[in-house]
Amino acid sequence: MLTSLMPWLLAVAILLAVVGALRRARLWLRGRASNVNVWAGIRAMPKRYLVDLHHVVERDRYISNTHVATAGGFVLASVLAILLHGFAWESKLLAWLLLAASGAMLIGAVRVAKRRQSPPDRLSKGAWMRLPKSLMVFAISFLILSLPAVGLLPEGFGGVVLAALLTAGIVWGLAEMFIGMTWGGPMKHAFAGALHLAFHRRSERFGGGRSTGLKALNFDDAQAPLGVEKPTDFTWNQLLGFDACVQCGRCEAVCPAFAAGQPLNPKKLIQDMVVGLAGGSDASYSGSPYPGKPLGEHKGGPFQAIVAREGKGLLDADTLWACTTCRACVEECPMMIEHVDAIVDMRRHLTLERGQTPNKGAEVLENLIATDNPGGFNPGSRMNWAADLNLPILADVKRTDVLLWLGDGAFDMRNQRTLRAFIKVLRSAGVQFAVLGNEERDSGDVARRLGDEATFQHLAKLNIHTLQQYSFRSIVTCDPHSFHVLKNEYPELGGEYVVYHHTTFMERLYRDKQLSLKDWVGGRVTYHDPCYLGRYNGEYDAPRQLLDALGIDRVEMTRSGFRSRCCGGGGGAPITDIPGKQRIPDMRMDDIKASGANVVAVGCPQCTAMLEGVVEPRPQVLDIAELVAQSLIEEETRA
Amino acid sequence: MSRNLARLHSSDEVSVTVLVSIGKHPVTGRLRRADQDARALEMALGLSDSEPRVIYAGPLNDSTEPALRGYLGMGVSELKVLRQSEQNDIVPALSGFLDNSPSSLILCGSRAELGESSGLVPYQLADALGYTLVSNVAVIEEVTATLAVVLQALPRGQRRRIEVVLPAILAVDTASPVARQVAYAKASRGFINCVVTDAAEDDATEQWHYQPARKRPKRLKIIKATSARDRFKAAAAKAEGTGGQVLTSVSAEEGAVAILKVLKEEGVLKT
Amino acid sequence: MNDIKRRDPRSEWILRNRLHPEHSTYALTHATGIMSEWIGPTGVKRKNPHLVGFIGPSGLRRIDRSGLQSSQQTSVKVQVDIDSRRFIQINAPSDYIVVVPELPGGRFSAQDKDLFGLAQQLASKHSETTAVLGVILSPLKDTALGEIGMDRVYFADASEFSDYDPEAHLQQLTAIEREFNPLYWLFPEQTSISADLGRRLSVKLKVRATSNVWQLDLDTLIATCRASGGTSDLYRPVSRVILALAECAEPVSDTRHEAKPIDQAINAVDVIKRIRNLGAVSVDPAKVALSEAEFILSGGKGIANWDAFHELARRLGATEGASRVAVDDGHMPRDRQVGATGTWVTARVYLAIGISGAIQHLQGIQACDKVIAINTDPGCDMIKRADLAVIVDSSELIQSMLDQLQQRQEEVQNVA
Ligand SMILES: Cc1cc2nc3c(=O)[nH]c(=O)nc-3n(C[C@H](O)[C@H](O)[C@H](O)COP(=O)(O)OP(=O)(O)OC[C@H]3O[C@@H](n4cnc5c(N)ncnc54)[C@H](O)[C@@H]3O)c2cc1C
Numbered sequence A: 001m002l003t004s005l006m007p008w009l010l011a012v013a014i015l016l017a018v019v020g021a022l023r024r025a026r027l028w029l030r031g032r033a034s035n036v037n038v039w040a041g042i043r044a045m046p047k048r049y050l051v052d053l054h055h056v057v058e059r060d061r062y063i064s065n066t067h068v069a070t071a072g073g074f075v076l077a078s079v080l081a082i083l084l085h086g087f088a089w090e091s092k093l094l095a096w097l098l099l100a101a102s103g104a105m106l107i108g109a110v111r112v113a114k115r116r117q118s119p120p121d122r123l124s125k126g127a128w129m130r131l132p133k134s135l136m137v138f139a140i141s142f143l144i145l146s147l148p149a150v151g152l153l154p155e156g157f158g159g160v161v162l163a164a165l166l167t168a169g170i171v172w173g174l175a176e177m178f179i180g181m182t183w184g185g186p187m188k189h190a191f192a193g194a195l196h197l198a199f200h201r202r203s204e205r206f207g208g209g210r211s212t213g214l215k216a217l218n219f220d221d222a223q224a225p226l227g228v229e230k231p232t233d234f235t236w237n238q239l240l241g242f243d244a245c246v247q248c249g250r251c252e253a254v255c256p257a258f259a260a261g262q263p264l265n266p267k268k269l270i271q272d273m274v275v276g277l278a279g280g281s282d283a284s285y286s287g288s289p290y291p292g293k294p295l296g297e298h299k300g301g302p303f304q305a306i307v308a309r310e311g312k313g314l315l316d317a318d319t320l321w322a323c324t325t326c327r328a329c330v331e332e333c334p335m336m337i338e339h340v341d342a343i344v345d346m347r348r349h350l351t352l353e354r355g356q357t358p359n360k361g362a363e364v365l366e367n368l369i370a371t372d373n374p375g376g377f378n379p380g381s382r383m384n385w386a387a388d389l390n391l392p393i394l395a396d397v398k399r400t401d402v403l404l405w406l407g408d409g410a411f412d413m414r415n416q417r418t419l420r421a422f423i424k425v426l427r428s429a430g431v432q433f434a435v436l437g438n439e440e441r442d443s444g445d446v447a448r449r450l451g452d453e454a455t456f457q458h459l460a461k462l463n464i465h466t467l468q469q470y471s472f473r474s475i476v477t478c479d480p481h482s483f484h485v486l487k488n489e490y491p492e493l494g495g496e497y498v499v500y501h502h503t504t505f506m507e508r509l510y511r512d513k514q515l516s517l518k519d520w521v522g523g524r525v526t527y528h529d530p531c532y533l534g535r536y537n538g539e540y541d542a543p544r545q546l547l548d549a550l551g552i553d554r555v556e557m558t559r560s561g562f563r564s565r566c567c568g569g570g571g572g573a574p575i576t577d578i579p580g581k582q583r584i585p586d587m588r589m590d591d592i593k594a595s596g597a598n599v600v601a602v603g604c605p606q607c608t609a610m611l612e613g614v615v616e617p618r619p620q621v622l623d624i625a626e627l628v629a630q631s632l633i634e635e636e637t638r639a
Numbered sequence B: 001m002s003r004n005l006a007r008l009h010s011s012d013e014v015s016v017t018v019l020v021s022i023g024k025h026p027v028t029g030r031l032r033r034a035d036q037d038a039r040a041l042e043m044a045l046g047l048s049d050s051e052p053r054v055i056y057a058g059p060l061n062d063s064t065e066p067a068l069r070g071y072l073g074m075g076v077s078e079l080k081v082l083r084q085s086e087q088n089d090i091v092p093a094l095s096g097f098l099d100n101s102p103s104s105l106i107l108c109g110s111r112a113e114l115g116e117s118s119g120l121v122p123y124q125l126a127d128a129l130g131y132t133l134v135s136n137v138a139v140i141e142e143v144t145a146t147l148a149v150v151l152q153a154l155p156r157g158q159r160r161r162i163e164v165v166l167p168a169i170l171a172v173d174t175a176s177p178v179a180r181q182v183a184y185a186k187a188s189r190g191f192i193n194c195v196v197t198d199a200a201e202d203d204a205t206e207q208w209h210y211q212p213a214r215k216r217p218k219r220l221k222i223i224k225a226t227s228a229r230d231r232f233k234a235a236a237a238k239a240e241g242t243g244g245q246v247l248t249s250v251s252a253e254e255g256a257v258a259i260l261k262v263l264k265e266e267g268v269l270k271t
Numbered sequence C: 001m002n003d004i005k006r007r008d009p010r011s012e013w014i015l016r017n018r019l020h021p022e023h024s025t026y027a028l029t030h031a032t033g034i035m036s037e038w039i040g041p042t043g044v045k046r047k048n049p050h051l052v053g054f055i056g057p058s059g060l061r062r063i064d065r066s067g068l069q070s071s072q073q074t075s076v077k078v079q080v081d082i083d084s085r086r087f088i089q090i091n092a093p094s095d096y097i098v099v100v101p102e103l104p105g106g107r108f109s110a111q112d113k114d115l116f117g118l119a120q121q122l123a124s125k126h127s128e129t130t131a132v133l134g135v136i137l138s139p140l141k142d143t144a145l146g147e148i149g150m151d152r153v154y155f156a157d158a159s160e161f162s163d164y165d166p167e168a169h170l171q172q173l174t175a176i177e178r179e180f181n182p183l184y185w186l187f188p189e190q191t192s193i194s195a196d197l198g199r200r201l202s203v204k205l206k207v208r209a210t211s212n213v214w215q216l217d218l219d220t221l222i223a224t225c226r227a228s229g230g231t232s233d234l235y236r237p238v239s240r241v242i243l244a245l246a247e248c249a250e251p252v253s254d255t256r257h258e259a260k261p262i263d264q265a266i267n268a269v270d271v272i273k274r275i276r277n278l279g280a281v282s283v284d285p286a287k288v289a290l291s292e293a294e295f296i297l298s299g300g301k302g303i304a305n306w307d308a309f310h311e312l313a314r315r316l317g318a319t320e321g322a323s324r325v326a327v328d329d330g331h332m333p334r335d336r337q338v339g340a341t342g343t344w345v346t347a348r349v350y351l352a353i354g355i356s357g358a359i360q361h362l363q364g365i366q367a368c369d370k371v372i373a374i375n376t377d378p379g380c381d382m383i384k385r386a387d388l389a390v391i392v393d394s395s396e397l398i399q400s401m402l403d404q405l406q407q408r409q410e411e412v413q414n415v416a
């Protein structure tokens, strides 16, 4: 009986799955167009899945092994089941294989179930609690179904009762695994995930590459709406990407804004986009909400504004403004979803179309437009701090080896100490360098993260134009934000430069024996990785090697390297200043204290400001340039 | 202010016009929307859902247009321009235009950021049109067909409530709510419509010369002692100047005395 | 002393009525023989501080402001100084220069005095017989009219209009224009009443006012005016209506003037009023917007007793401010935060208690004139910024200030 039913069951399940897939694809295709190479993507997909995705999943060994067993078992079992039971192939070997595949899947499913016994907060509950059961039912059903085929059980064993049970199990399993995959069940992640990997908007990320610069907005058509107002304003492959989320909550677990009790949770944000894609409310979402925002109050649809102009939409604006663009979520996401892109896209709409950058945002943007720096300082006073340093100005010397990009820290008394220290190091190493002086403008970093793409591109083009006038080999800066923008975001606008962060540059000088250093004494030091240097640009080693070169007793925080916790200073977050339960820098300072260090070495003016804003007593905050400058063995001959 | 802006009682009866001009950034001198004018527009936008009429009289060219677009960026779809040359007196153009198409409520900034900055334009217009004028307006509390109730800004954050008969010109003070942010997309999509008006040469300005602002010298405390004792007091006062004084190891009482004395000297303590 | 030429029943009544708010003003200009010192019912010596003073050599009543006479020991026994200032009397003025002072709180502001100084300079440049006429539109508490440079004074009958009554005031001014046809009209610029009146008058007289004057060359009569929103100086021939900024000229210091009241009738025409003054709106000083506050009491993490802090703000009539930590800890609302991410304040006096002076906080008080800091840590940055710093525990200091303010208040009540 079951044998005659099986092909039909499979056929119906596959048919329904196909219908579901087409319906889902139609939802994605409501999004804006995107430039992706479809065929190359599909060809590359298996490798992206097996290598790149697994590279991330593997950070959690338990789940990685579990996933291999479950997913591998399921895929194999499905193919074999279709061959054996759908097309009624007779093959003992295949039957044995099916038995093995369902066995593997069962093991995986049991492990999933174990993880789900007392799941960590970051995991979603709801339908996801059903999934291990469904997996087990599917695996067990096919396992038992295979036993007679391989001869371990007699044909017809168990009679009608077992046959009925098996039928029920197979229907359940197929419904969850095949139909649920395309109709919005937890298994959707497999279907959407595979396509998402194929059509990812940052294909450079695969194969060990890096792609962190925001994508430029096109202003050619004055009537085209700017940024993302409603779900369908995302590109279709962004929408597809949201659908790939497995609600694993790894992003939530690392998000500094979430931890600080600010109303942001990257997982919920992605899920809200999924809700918006199909239309509905967040009432059935079963993970942690945005801190302070109860579930069930927000709803939306594909053509409705995500941030409502009046009342409640899919999410509130403060959720978007709480993000520090630290990319911790993106770094952790096994599905390689791009949260920061999505957040900035929505911010672009709020800033450019609505003029609703909160708190000091509007003022900072106005300053950038009127004075080329966020503080509203007189642009002609950019070099005042260095009056005694006789820095060569590019406008005078026209060409130089190294262009020292000062950044807006030139207006800040604290950062001027760092700049002085770095200039001392450069001089000690005999580097030929010059600065732009008053010709330098803000890089546009803050404007861009606040969604003001127009001001960013304006500043960027002016800077690029200025840089075109001169000849230099490389740009060096003490500011990772300028570094990132110059290196990764100016090329799209026509400015390609060799750019170094000052720690990388100093480390090279040290390796080339151009710096003579003595040991630095002053206690234990820990190093705080700036997001825009580490996660954005992959530079984790140079700063550490420098500290080691100084003979420093270096300790690591629990969260360091690619898992470093943000200081709270990026993405314009200190400007939009969304209230939470605690402050991000306070949490980071706790990390620092827990490491037992009495000095925290930093490499970013923003981190310095944020960490020094933590009330005393606390460990001292010193830029690596300051540590190096303090340890220089001055040679009399070098002036 | 805790009180919300008033909504118009019947917006169809009261038409609102906002007069705007070109502003200038105090540090860099770059042209932009003028702060007080933008506040006036902000006030008008808060009054009713129907769009206020926004009028600019003055030169329109590549350098002024982006600045004017700042007002469009606040959410009005159209800006009317009474095109005038730099040398023109804008009052005849404005009053001529407003005479033909009157508005019962005209809002504007108290003082322009370019040119003479005399703050006279609202007064001249009120005179030419026969409108009532109230200056230093911080909040509009209520508008009816015939009346407006406004709060006028006084020093030290204090306010005075004034009832004014319409039609009226209200000159807005910097104590009024900050103007909303300029939305780039609205600014670039809004329409600038030129209206043909007469131009009147401003010949009073022939003998005028502008120069970058000189720093005003800090007034020296020249003490013209009229008596021996005054001379003594002047000499004594110099010695006990409080600049950068740090009182360590004093009792709380002594500290309090010293602080209250300074507060009294500065005139912020009333008792 | 000014002779009372006409019977003035109102001032006579005020002179009799010690409870009348303007009693002391009138008493000073008119009185003889009102006690300034007496023994109170409890046997304590009482003084009326408004009545102390002496008659100077010119016959003008002078008040010693050195503070000596208010200390307990010295009473009204005051030494008579020889006043070296020239006394100027113009018997029959040929021309007039009118000044309309702002009179905030019924007193001459420093700017008002500067304007009288400017007026006197213009007058002496013009002719010996040009008189400076002060137009007093609101009740006046100050008495030193001649000393600030008034040759003539016109008191409008302030009982007929309210403190803000531009239409009626303008009628007064136009009547004066008709009567005296002054050479110049001077108004203090950027004030709330006078500057407004000046502009109204200029339009009415069809004279283009010279506004924002901060310098006037008396030889060429070219005025230097702050223009272009403060970013440029405009040099222009001065017109008849002058709106002048503070410190446009030195106040009168080495002459004294007659301050003779105008005795001819000034008939102002009544107008239909279209502006109605509904009166002052009481704004709690503590809740004034930080950006507008003149005097801010700001608290940080070093405040232990917030109730006492609020009480102190109330007693001082100060606007409350806070550091970010105080806001984060929930002691103060967010709109009270001073600093980079809060409000940039422009208060003249900033009193910071228990605030360390982080750079983000100091940014917000760049524009403050006088900073007073109270902190237990003498090394903190706020102390470095402060004009006066007291190294003491905040709670003790706040208590001490409250006590002393209480004491003062009681003294004042006892005197009254
Ligand atoms: C991006 C950013 C933006 C910021 N923006 C702002 C801002 O806008 N405004 C702002 O204020 N801060 C801001 N901060 C925070 C700022 O860096 C400081 O952390 C904060 O100003 C410190 O507040 P505080 O002085 O009250 O606390 P603390 O630094 O802890 O200082 C408390 C002071 O009180 C003194 N004290 C302690 N006990 C007593 C006592 N019993 N009597 C007298 N004195 C006592 C201590 O000596 C100390 O000096 C910002 C920080 C960052 C990173």
Ligand code: SF4
Binding pocket: A251, A254, A255, A256, A257, A258, A264, A265, A266, A322, A323, A324, A325, A326, A327, A328, A329, A330, A339, A340, A566
């Ligand atoms: S970028 Fe950082 S702050 Fe923003 S959502 Fe991701 S983890 Fe949170």
Ligand code: SF4
Binding pocket: A244, A245, A246, A247, A248, A249, A250, A251, A252, A266, A267, A270, A329, A332, A333, A334, A335, A336, A337
């Ligand atoms: S967005 Fe990525 S990391 Fe976050 S829950 Fe979804 S799959 Fe996990």
